[in-house]
Amino acid sequence: MKTSVGKRRLYQALVTVLLLIGTVPFIVPFGSVIGVVVGACGVALGVGIGLGTARVGLSALPTLAVTAAAHVLLAPWLLPDVEHGPEGVYTVLASTITVWRDALTLPLPLTAFSAMTVLPWLTGLACGVMAIRAVSADRLHPVGFVVLGEAAVGIAWGDTVTPLGAVVGAVLTAGVLGLWAISAQWGRRDRVAEALEESDSGVTAGARRGIARAGVLLTAITLIVAIAAPAAPNARTVLRDAFNPPLDLTEYATPLALIRTLETQLSSTRLMEVSGLPANARVRIAALDSYDGLSARISQDSGGGAHFQHVGEGTPLLSDAFTADVEPGDSSAGGADAGSAEADATVTFTLDGYTYPWVPTVTDTLSITPSGARAKAISDSLFYDTFSSTGLVTARLAPGDVLTENVRIPSTPADADLRQLPLADVTLGAVEDVPPSVQALAHSLVGSESEPLNQIHALQQALRTGYYSDGTKSPSEPGHGAARLASMVAADSLVGDDEQYAVLMMLMCRSLGIPARVVMGFQPATDGDSTNVTGEDIAAWVEVAFEQVGWVAFDVTPERDQVPQQQNARKVSNPEPQVLQPPLPQQDPAELPPVYEDDDRDSSDEDRPAAVPAAVIISVAVALGIAALLAAMIAAKAVRRARRRRRDGVDRALGAWDEIVDRARDLGGRAPMGLTRREAAADLSKAFPQADLPRFARAIDAQVFAAGDPSSYDLNQIWDSADAIVPVMASDRPRWRRLLAQLSPSSLLRPAGRRTRIQTRISRRTGS
Template identity: 30%
Template sequence: MRRLARAVLAGLLGALAGLGFGPVFGGVPGPAPFVTAVAACAGAATLVVAVAALVPRLPSTVVSLAGAVLVVATAIAVTGSGAAIADGPWRLLTGALPADPTGPPLGAVALFAGLATLFAGLLAAYAGSPLAPVVPPLICLLAALGLGASGPPLPGWYAPAVVVLVLAVLFAGQGAAPRPGVLAMVAGTGAVAVAATLLLGPAAPGSGEPADVRTLVSAPVLPRSGVSPLQQYLALRDETLPVRVTGTTSRPGGVLRMATLSRFDGTYWTVSGDFRLAGRRLPHTPAGSRQVTVTSRIRVESGDPDWVLSPGRTTRLTVAGLGVDESTGDVAVPAGTASPTAYDTTSMVNQADAGALLSADPVPASAPLTPPMPAVIRGFVERTVAGRPSASGQLIALYQRFKTAGDFRYDEAKDVPGGHGYYQIQHLLETKRGTSEQYASAYAVMARGLGVDARVVMGFRPEYRGDAFTVTGRDVDAWVEVRFAGLGWVTIDPSPRGNTIGTRENRPRTPTRTGQVDDPLKNTTPRRGGGTRPRASGDGPPSGVSRSDDVWLPIGLTAAALLVLLVLSVPGAKTVRRARRRRDRSPRRAVLGAWWETVDRMREAGLPAGPSLTTGQAVALTDGMPELSALATMVDHAAYAPEDTSSDLPMRAWETAGEVSRRLRDGMGRRGRLRAFFDPRTLLRPR
């Protein structure tokens, strides 16, 4: 019975480790399909373990193989993954969290949990070492923590439960009952460890930045519109890029956001995040208690938008397979994919009011503004914020200068200049007229110059009739979001819409309701010196006897585990090398890294490529593949051109390298792609 009890305890530990994948699917215990799949696979494994413990004469090899087959069959049957279950790990590594609890991703997690349960139980039943049964569940738990690092945290009871089961497995492996003194010492040590984890863990160094294993894999989704959708502002405003969207919302009067632009290079605001494959549930980081849930129904009647429209940060979407930026929540249509024509969204809208903003501190920017503001813009900022010592007071001063001082005008003329870089901002300060594109860019740049974290948001300001709305290109809009401690990103609209100049035929007929919800600073009156306000309270949040005929089982299992690690180390090393090449600080070396990566893929495809070939010779090996030829041109420019490599060339080179890799993979069969995935030859030749 001791053997059976130890095997069952080890199985329970494996099942608990499997539940550690809960954050990948939204939290612990997780959605019902996830719990059901893990319980089914762990239950099947525990059944095999119980049989092995009760019938010790069964050959261990037969039991192990039968158990593995049963667990695999259970995972496939419960999740309906079929042979696609092999794609589950890749989809988990490249997808956004939370993952949808269906298909291959769920099947892969359930299979991993079931195998961890099976191996833990078999080691408990057959192995002599009391530590051996603990290893598979801990490996499973480590994988769960790495994969779900960006998801919700595990509940407080989880760590003590793991500790209790580990101790139970170890004690069950003892030949004699431990003495009371030993039990008391172990219990006291465990209690101190658990208490220290619960009390000191959140304040431990690095606890706010968990290691996410998904960062080792490049995000595979490329937005269809590129990285600067704000360049389409004029085309939408003039309706040369036609679009018409209708729908309903539970919160009429608000704006519809489209894309968040958080990187400024002096000329353009661009999207800076990585886009991962999204399911129907999207990542959301709570930013306080001042958020409201808004539901919307969107119908695209004409046009082909490159982004999903939503009143706020989308948390649920009825269409899967799009790309999502986990940091901003933007949902983009991937390149080569048609836009959805109808979808429903659930989103979170920040409803912070002016009082909350005045009592909160703006969050400092993570890096200085580069390139710095020209002297004209810097002088304007210094004059505007003079006498305002607080960051909030300076933001209000800039807002009031644009919005209510009376000398800046909102340009409604038919023909208006486009652009939002330093040149256009200086032109705005000289002429004192511009569109929301220029006002939003100017305010965000000036806030960044003051050291505050700010960004530009592009979207639409719909026309409402009740809870129904209509959006056309003329409703295109831009505004600013500033991050405040304890509040998150708060909308600020610096455009002086009440002081217009010029007119156009397609000017929006009905202005959108603004006020405390859409523009919390609208009704504020700046006080000299920024006023006094309370500061925010926080910075943001006994050994068994082995059978003689089974003595080789632990060695065999260990050797198998080492073999698996050795095999998986090849694609793992390739992934790490690819990431280092792509993220090289030198643009020139980053472009060359794209070429080296492509040459490696050519070798894996069976082409006689190598470092000694010129770019022209490599292109000739593929019969002049256009994508490879384009990449070769970029590489030659980066390697031999006298001028410095442009900052956007590495991105274009890696995008082209990805297209070449896809073309090469399409020319290989399933077996060839599998062989290339584990091919170690490209790792043997140093770069």
């Protein structure tokens, strides 16, 4: 039985209205009505295509072809965030596949990114075509699911909090139920009339009464839902909640590893030019709040840690927990300008010698806009974490890049104000494997003091009375691992640079229950020129979280002219004075027996010294041979390691992994043949649980399978990590076992990197 033309038009009009209402949830993911407008345009075009293809009688496949052509040809000129022309066509084609993933992984609002309006456009277009074609085929039940499906896309790809979500859902549900009720009543009327073979006989009146009853019921349901909607919870679970952070920080070395390189090798190198920087402001690189015994890192756990997300123009960058990070006026919190109001500024970074992935920022960054020749590459790979106020560019920054940032300069609280504020309750990363001597030092320095700010000042003052050394003028090892900090605390006096002092301060604060983190950055005014940032301006400080004011910075590193001169003088320049002894009195030469030439010739064999026994000579020769063999094996391992580290590109990263595998073999741990790197690392972790080999294997894979050749910086970090892992692998072995591992020939007989060319190509594809 066919539906009459008038009824079909009524159905089409009602379905079109419901589809337009179904675009309302797209307000949330876009943060404005642009999502609704674009979705409505897609619905209008879809309805038109559905009516046209139904009129000419096209089947499903031709209708799909017409819809696809309209989508590709019209979207570049109708969508506001897509370029016109061939580039726009390519963008629309690519976004048709990727927008469903990108809209879930990118932070809201989606208007900060290009081609995101393809989501509501394509949803409205597809739902419009399917709904109208279903109406034309007299299949009204699938139409209701199409309408609800359109609204479900806007909700599922939106946020957990949706305004008027219950109201929109109630209206759509009532509309769909009403559509089904009207179609059911009219269908029943037509079937009864056809059975009675009469045009009327009370059928029309009965149908009207049925429609009226259904209308009253739907109206009552709608009113009940509308009254109860304000009390309904707005929070919901969306697809965005099921996705993990898009960036894995384990692929990047800790930023603190750059400090010693910048302050020594690049001290006079111009890294960047800064314009618009407020007076006494600092340039931030990263904030690190976790420690694993090897390095301080940015925490990335699910319990409130870092959550790096791809950001674009217009993406809000301020943290929900604190709206302002506080810059210090001097070496301590507080200063003469305490109580100054917040102000906004625009800071521009023009990069020169700075070629690292970490983005320089200033205090509370509101937005980041890249420009220059690599603007698009930076925008496509720019990630930001509001928790740690840290930005990262996966494509790495390069000379010539320009970053324009809108920043907010917060006020600086005085000490009197901080004493009245409690410490903030924030979730920071885990702190593990801290040397006991560090905790003991913290408790001994604070003594019986219980006021948090006084404890912080006591620790700060103790560290600032130490000595500064970057290893160039006096001995000072780099790094901030547990062994380095333990030796620093155990020495007669503290000696180190920003890297060691900042991490030591953070660990002591955390041992006292004070929420602290390390911040690495630059102090451009160090050399008197705040516009020209060099490696000499590198710095690290500690921030502590207070209620109401947020993160407050504390300087803990001694002044750079506070070098351990007396210590060096005592050990090198001025040795213990030598007392000049008077000459001994001249003695008479000893009387020797007369020597006769005939005595030497006629002396018997018994008077000659006895010959060395052959057994002794053989034993010494064997011992020397064994020693030479052992020395040759040690030298061969050292040469092998040096050759691996001198390789180029991916082979250099693979050499670091081979070095770890060989050291594991020497220590008695080996993985079965035929495993991938990650599988081998998981297997070796049973023998070396403290070395965290799976993370190292993932870092190797990231360099091997990344596009292009790895950078020298990343390769150096890989080898530095390998050098740090080796002693950790042997740490739980007894001393004699570690000695045997150094002398073991196992890795020389079957080195990890000895493979055929075919095996090498296969291993690179499979990751083994």
